[in-house]
Amino acid sequence: MQKLDQEPFLWIELRYAIVFNRDQLAFKTLFKTFYSDLYEFGYAIIKSAEPVEDIISEIFMKLWLLEDKLMEIENIKTYLFRSVRNNAIKYLERQHAHVDISEIIDFNYQYPSVEQEYISSEKLKMIQQVIEELPSKCKMAFTLVKELGCTYHETAAIMEISTNTVDRHIQLALRRLRDSIILKKINN
Amino acid sequence: MDQDQFLKLLNKEIQGTLTAEERLLLERLTTDNPDNGVLYHFIRNKYRTQPSTNEKADKAFDQLWHKLEDTDASGPVPKRDAIKGRYHLYLLAASLMIFFLAGIWWYSSRESSIEYKIQYSSGKGEKRILNLPDGSTVWLNGDSKLYLAADFNKKERRVKLVGEGFFAVAKNKQHPFIVSYNDSEVKVLGTKFNIRAYQDENKTQTSLVEGAIELKSKKNGETYRMVPGEKLTIASNGIVHPAKDKIGRIMVKRTALTVQTGEKMPSEALWMENKLAFEADPMSIVASKISKWYNRNVVIDNTELEKITFTGTMENYSLEMALKTILTANPTLHIREENESIILY
Numbered sequence: 001m002q003k004l005d006q007e008p009f010l011w012i013e014l015r016y017a018i019v020f021n022r023d024q025l026a027f028k029t030l031f032k033t034f035y036s037d038l039y040e041f042g043y044a045i046i047k048s049a050e051p052v053e054d055i056i057s058e059i060f061m062k063l064w065l066l067e068d069k070l071m072e073i074e075n076i077k078t079y080l081f082r083s084v085r086n087n088a089i090k091y092l093e094r095q096h097a098h099v100d101i102s103e104i105i106d107f108n109y110q111y112p113s114v115e116q117e118y119i120s121s122e123k124l125k126m127i128q129q130v131i132e133e134l135p136s137k138c139k140m141a142f143t144l145v146k147e148l149g150c151t152y153h154e155t156a157a158i159m160e161i162s163t164n165t166v167d168r169h170i171q172l173a174l175r176r177l178r179d180s181i182i183l184k185k186i187n188n
Numbered sequence: 189m190d191q192d193q194f195l196k197l198l199n200k201e202i203q204g205t206l207t208a209e210e211r212l213l214l215e216r217l218t219t220d221n222p223d224n225g226v227l228y229h230f231i232r233n234k235y236r237t238q239p240s241t242n243e244k245a246d247k248a249f250d251q252l253w254h255k256l257e258d259t260d261a262s263g264p265v266p267k268r269d270a271i272k273g274r275y276h277l278y279l280l281a282a283s284l285m286i287f288f289l290a291g292i293w294w295y296s297s298r299e300s301s302i303e304y305k306i307q308y309s310s311g312k313g314e315k316r317i318l319n320l321p322d323g324s325t326v327w328l329n330g331d332s333k334l335y336l337a338a339d340f341n342k343k344e345r346r347v348k349l350v351g352e353g354f355f356a357v358a359k360n361k362q363h364p365f366i367v368s369y370n371d372s373e374v375k376v377l378g379t380k381f382n383i384r385a386y387q388d389e390n391k392t393q394t395s396l397v398e399g400a401i402e403l404k405s406k407k408n409g410e411t412y413r414m415v416p417g418e419k420l421t422i423a424s425n426g427i428v429h430p431a432k433d434k435i436g437r438i439m440v441k442r443t444a445l446t447v448q449t450g451e452k453m454p455s456e457a458l459w460m461e462n463k464l465a466f467e468a469d470p471m472s473i474v475a476s477k478i479s480k481w482y483n484r485n486v487v488i489d490n491t492e493l494e495k496i497t498f499t500g501t502m503e504n505y506s507l508e509m510a511l512k513t514i515l516t517a518n519p520t521l522h523i524r525e526e527n528e529s530i531i532l533y
Contacts, residue, residue, distance in 0.1 A: 036242075
């Protein structure tokens, strides 16, 4: 992910190799660059492995069959994440046809248990607890920004909301985190 | 108070819009207050994709590729990573590929002998819309010619352009559409683009509006891949010396297409809407455009005028109005008439 973020021209090159040379290696590079992150993102919405794998596979199949229409995709990252989000929600809607979908949709991102410098594991657990309790959309925005390296602009495009709304989601997440860190200290 | 400021700065840190001054302040707030420190370090510690997941991605990709192979002819053409049992098929494919590549080489080496049969042409000051047999549409600007290869649409769709044309190419993957002009050629699948390649102008301009094209310059042997909204200008052997850079290479310039306010198309394609558009054009191009548009001989008599440019769009202007507009925009410019010719100096 890092490389594509920093080098927008890499996408231009990959895109050409896919469109003109039908280059399998270029296509695979694209796939592997995004696969894990798309999977974790989709899994956070659906919470079941197989449908997420199917959704990602379908998106990339469609991408390959777009042929030269692929040239119209400016930001491949937002295109992919938005597709996963929309298809995951559609999947849930199909699964729960007669229920208000907004009550079902939650976003439970599996935070990787990476050693955090400067932060004790106990504090980290508490932080993750707070994040888990955030409203679903706020959680998704925060995860896209912090864990998946999206800009506010990209996050807005993926979630189909305004950049201002993204900003408000992030502000809320930060405030809740800060408040609970202080509260925790008082309680101890 | 301090707390709200801390959150504001943290938000900026996430967006990467922190100034050096604000960074100092943020760092002070985090060292002064250990609670802030916890959140600050949590935010800064970004998760990186674990390499262990790559195996899973490989497997998922292989499955996807198999599915694509099964879909249809537009699916992938597998290359080296052959699957067991199909080996002979790949050998066959490889030898066919060699034949094919050799064919391309042979084909391009004898390119000068390509036979063009059909010719469309437009007179000075005239525009034509051509509907080609493959469903593509070409708009020809004044004083231009389009030739169709004798075997157009058999293996490929090869045409030659002299002058200016806007191409809306019908999609057909089996028969690539190739335009030759001056010392370049572009290969496209299905797209919209404009080519200006008059032989009396000192450069060719290729502007891509939609889709994708691959441009090959025979001058320097380079291939250029263009993205929509891009213009490629190549210096050519016109009347004026071709521009070269310090080490003698042909000048190739990539620029973005500009859409002037109130217009729907980039300036390069406005001629189709009967608008005479100039986009930072030097006077030699201005003169050339005007003479082709109004069918009058307009020339420049001072190479210094190359440094003066003109930008603007004219709709339903008379020749007099057009010249007056350009003169008003450039007070140093003079004009005289001599034997039916208009001379700018």
